Amino acid sequence: MADAFLAIFQRPxxxxxxxxxxxxxxxxxxxxxxxxKLIGMYLVxxxxxxxxxxIGAKKGATVPVxxxxxxxxQAASYANPLPQVLTLTAIVVGVATLGVGLALCGAIYRxxxxxxxxxxxxxxx
Amino acid sequence: MSHQLPAILFxxxxxAAISMPVVCLKHRHWSLPISVAILAAMVLVSILNLxxxxxxxxVRYVFSGWTAPFGIEWVADGLASVILVLLSxxxxxxxxxxxxxxxxxxxxxxxxxxxxxxLLVSSLTGIVFAGDLFNLFVFLEVAAISSYALVxxxxxxxxxxxxxxxxxxxxxxxxxxxxxxxxxxxxGTLNMADIADKIPLLLNSKAVVGGLLFIFIGLGIxxxxxxxxxxxxxxxxxxxxxxxxxxxxxxxxVVLLALVRIIYWVLNAxxxxxxxxxxxxxxxLGVLAAVIGASLALAQRNIKMMFAYGGISHIGIxxxxxxxxxxxxxxxxxxxxxxxxxxxxxxxxxxxxxxxQYGVRTIDDLGRIGKKAPWLxxxxxxxxxGMIGLPPTGGFFGxxxxxxxxxxxxxxxxxxxxxxxxxxxLAYFVKLFESLFRxxxxxxxxxxxxxxxxxxxxxxVTSAAVIILGLFSAPIIQLLLNHTLPPGL
Numbered sequence: 001m002a003d004a005f006l007a008i009f010q011r012p013x014x015x016x017x018x019x020x021x022x023x024x025x026x027x028x029x030x031x032x033x034x035x036x037k038l039i040g041m042y043l044v045x046x047x048x049x050x051x052x053x054x055i056g057a058k059k060g061a062t063v064p065v066x067x068x069x070x071x072x073x074q075a076a077s078y079a080n081p082l083p084q085v086l087t088l089t090a091i092v093v094g095v096a097t098l099g100v101g102l103a104l105c106g107a108i109y110r111x112x113x114x115x116x117x118x119x120x121x122x123x124x125x
Numbered sequence: 126m127s128h129q130l131p132a133i134l135f136x137x138x139x140x141a142a143i144s145m146p147v148v149c150l151k152h153r154h155w156s157l158p159i160s161v162a163i164l165a166a167m168v169l170v171s172i173l174n175l176x177x178x179x180x181x182x183x184v185r186y187v188f189s190g191w192t193a194p195f196g197i198e199w200v201a202d203g204l205a206s207v208i209l210v211l212l213s214x215x216x217x218x219x220x221x222x223x224x225x226x227x228x229x230x231x232x233x234x235x236x237x238x239x240x241x242x243x244l245l246v247s248s249l250t251g252i253v254f255a256g257d258l259f260n261l262f263v264f265l266e267v268a269a270i271s272s273y274a275l276v277x278x279x280x281x282x283x284x285x286x287x288x289x290x291x292x293x294x295x296x297x298x299x300x301x302x303x304x305x306x307x308x309x310x311x312x313g314t315l316n317m318a319d320i321a322d323k324i325p326l327l328l329n330s331k332a333v334v335g336g337l338l339f340i341f342i343g344l345g346i347x348x349x350x351x352x353x354x355x356x357x358x359x360x361x362x363x364x365x366x367x368x369x370x371x372x373x374x375x376x377x378x379v380v381l382l383a384l385v386r387i388i389y390w391v392l393n394a395x396x397x398x399x400x401x402x403x404x405x406x407x408x409x410l411g412v413l414a415a416v417i418g419a420s421l422a423l424a425q426r427n428i429k430m431m432f433a434y435g436g437i438s439h440i441g442i443x444x445x446x447x448x449x450x451x452x453x454x455x456x457x458x459x460x461x462x463x464x465x466x467x468x469x470x471x472x473x474x475x476x477x478x479x480x481x482q483y484g485v486r487t488i489d490d491l492g493r494i495g496k497k498a499p500w501l502x503x504x505x506x507x508x509x510x511g512m513i514g515l516p517p518t519g520g521f522f523g524x525x526x527x528x529x530x531x532x533x534x535x536x537x538x539x540x541x542x543x544x545x546x547x548x549x550x551l552a553y554f555v556k557l558f559e560s561l562f563r564x565x566x567x568x569x570x571x572x573x574x575x576x577x578x579x580x581x582x583x584x585x586v587t588s589a590a591v592i593i594l595g596l597f598s599a600p601i602i603q604l605l606l607n608h609t610l611p612p613g614l
Binding site: 055101 | 277284285287302310315
């Protein structure tokens with residue numbers, strides 16, 4: 001048990017990811033305000049992006065441009081660019097989703113005069 | 126030239142979507158004819174592509190010279206090409222149907238509305254072709270974002286349904302992305318074929334198991350698999366009448382196709398995680414969806430809501446076929462997918478016409494139109510035969526092959542589930558017809574106008590397709606058996 005507990009702290013990035021993910025999920029589930037739900041949603045997305053970045057992180061590595069063309073390539077001295085590229089795309093997707101979400105919130109507010117899920121559901125009845 | 130067809134198929138609707146706001150800046154009534162023309166061209170190109178793939182084998186399209194596994198790869202194999210023909214035909218019919226029914230409140234924004242529809246079609250094309258897990262994620266999200274906007278476009282109740290869809294859909298997408306990053310962390314690649322080479326030795330690694338679990342849950346939310354289906358009936362019911370017949374047959378089915386690709390092309394059909402065969406899991410989820418979806422459909426009074434729950438149960442039936450792990454079941458599942466897409470489209474056209482032309486929203490109102498709507502009643506009868514699965518229709522042959530596949534693998538629970546779901550489907554259509562043909566004493570003499578030609582066209586074509594798919598089931602099944610089977614089945 002203690003070993004498992006210590007093993008978690010060996011990887012602080014995983015721990016941070018789990019905390020942010022669950023925090024965002026908790027906000028999405030428990031808050032009635034639609035904008036707060038969107039904030040929770042954005043936290044969930046950000047946590048996944050954070051996870052993607054950390055799995056590509058490497059200590060003492062540099063950008064993937066060859067330092068020397070004569071010596072054999074040392075894979076350990078270059079960072080993998082792919083996770084970061086994926087991250088950029090995922091950020092764009094996340095921002096687009098958030099934009100649509102906020103636009104929907106705006107339209108809902110104009111229609112129902114409220115952003116509270118409970119009040120809107122009452123008006124829908 | 127012919128190896129460029131997949132890219133052309135994707136770029137046609139994408140370019141039309143992007144240039145639409147500029148081209149139609151002054152003439153907003155051009156947007157409908159342009160969309161119809163583009164999608165008609167897409168139907169032709171997709172048929173050409175299918176012909177090409179059948180005669181010259183699958184096309185592996187490599188973007189900008191970066192060969193897989195380093196670059197992004199598209200795979201136009203038999204399965205993708207068959208689904209693409211279906212997608213483009215249903216997209217075309219959907220836009221034809223959109224003409225008279227598009228929301229009147231949009232005004233000048235009608236141009237952007239067609240932009241979103243074309244964007245949805247092009248991103249679904251991307252999902253069908255994607256041979257790369259991350260590429261699949263991007264197209265899933267483009268499709269999802271355009272459908273959130275399309276559901277909410279008319280305002281009113283749809284806004285709230287769209288918001289719920291957005292929240293749940295984003296959780297699904299995030300989980301899918303998380304699963305993909307797990308797989309990437311373990312295998313170091315995103316290309317499906319490359320992962321398929323590396324994964325058999327890693328199947329008991331916790332990261333791979335976790336990643337696959339997240340991918341399954343994520344795609345399960347997107348395709349409205351039973352425990353995660355709650356967004357779907359609301360979104361399809363309150364979406365504009367012209368949007369539900371485009372989304373209902375295409376969106377969930379194409380995501381289902383993505384799941385099939387991951388199960389059969391990335392994983393192996395016979396792979397097991399901790400001694401649990403993946404296909405058994407798929408079949409069990411299918412059984413649950415088939416029975417629960419049909420039972421919930423029986424409880425509905427809103428026509429669109431009933432059809433949406435019917436769609437959930439049919440996704441279950443397709444999964445039962447896919448999950449049998451033999452050729453008969455797989456071909457039956459894919460054939461049923463084709464049928465189900467056509468039938469879902471037809472059902473939502475019927476619901477749309479009923480609401481738009483006759484003002485009928487719930488089953489109780491149906492009695493009003495009884496004998497005054499020959500096109501509506503006629504196509505409803507044909508499609509109901511297909512949904513229940515009676516012999517001259519394609520629905521019968523799809524279920525027949527799925528049951529044969531289940532018998533072949535000795536899975537009697539699945540057979541029972543298909544039969545039970547058929548009986549429940551029969552029950553809710555009986556409920557529908559009972560109120561349609563009931564002679565109401567308070568029958569008013571309201572005269573309904575002649576229904577527009579585009580309604581006749583869409584209702585007629587989809588009803589005919591339900592019968593034609595049945596009549597030509599033998600050659601179609603043969604085609605599927607020859608060209609769409611995954612490796613190692």
